[in-house]
Amino acid sequence: MTHAPTKVLTRRRVLPIGENGSLWAARPSFGIFEFRGRxxxxxxxxxxxxxxPTDCGLSLVAALDGEHALDLDGVHALDVGCGSGLYTVALLAAGAAHVTALDINAASAPETRSNVELNGLDTGRLSCVTADLAQYTPPRRFDLVVTNPPHLPHDPSYATDNGLETALVAGRNGRALYDAVVARMDDLLAPGGRLIMAHSSLADVPRTIADLEMRGYEWRTLEVCEMDIPLLAYAEHKETMLGILEAQRAVGSAEFEGERFSVHALEFRRPVDATL
Structure with a gap:
């Protein structure tokens, strides 16, 4: 196979220490961001x-808005774990022909649709689906899959039964959705299509790369963004969560320093000659 030409870091963005939501002018429940001049x-x-959306999610938007401004015009895209619709809105605004916004959280569909409408975008180019990725049957293979999986480790002491848990926590090692994405990618992505992923250094970046390389995917790093671990919602259980992460770091499956970690904006490309 032919590997993508760039596998090293092309850019590293370091966010200020202790700044909550520093990629937003303010971070309550509403914000404005710029993507491709809009x-x-x-x-x-x-x-x-x-x-x-957290800095982790917004960092991928930033990575796609500079030197790595991929052509999004006319693509059929899948937004896995769409949440509030951040990526769906950005893709539609950049000219995507159609975006399927998928999330296991039923509350995400109305929020995503509302944000598409808020920006004056055509809801006829949007499909919202509430489903577990493992059980999802796509109507077609997509040109582009975009995702920012949850990446914090689960522990009963701080487990909740709400959308915050769904958005941030994914199994004991934080890899549940990463593994699901890898397992389903051949079903979801057309030959020659791309997966764009915000990958937390807390959830074993090398493992995901190795798993997709074994499937023949080319890859490159678009950008690395360093920021604070999102512990604000888990302040009472901070030490428990950090203890789990430290154990994962000891076996080489997490990388962080103090309360700082990094998000790798990764692009994977399925070979054009892949078997359908």
Whole structure:
């Protein structure tokens, strides 16, 4: 196979220490971001049910808005774990022909549709689906899959039964959705299609790369963004969560320093000659 030409870091963005939501002018339940010259709005009605986008999620938007401005015009895209619709809105604004917004959280569908409408975008180019990725049957293979999986480790002491848990926590090692994405990618992505992923250094970046390389995917790093671990919602259980992460770091499956970690904006491309 032919590997993508760039596998090393092309850019590293370091966010200020201790700044909550430093990629937003403010971070309550409404914000404005710019993508490809257009100011776009995102709001959520209940941040405990649908997470307002964090720096982790917004870093991928930033990575796709500079030197790595991939051609999005006319693509059919799948937004896995769409949440409030951040990526769906950005993709539609950049000219995507159609975006399917998928999330296991039923509250995400109305929030995503609301944000598409808020930005004056055509809801006829949008499909909202509430489903577990493992059981999802796509109507077609997509040109582009975009995702920012939850990446924090689960523990009974701080487990909740709300949308915040769905958006941030994914199994004991934080890899549940990463593994599901890898397992389903051949079903979801057309030959020659791309997976764009915001990958937390807390959830074993090398493992995901190795798993997709074994499937023949080319890959490259678009950008790495360093920021604070999102512990605000888990302040009472901070030490428990950090203890789990430290154990994962000891076996080589997490990388962080103190309370700082990094998000790798990764692009994977399925071979054009892949078997359908």
């Amino acid at each position: 100011k776009l709005r995102i709001g959520v009605s209940d941040p405990s049910e649908v997470l307002f």
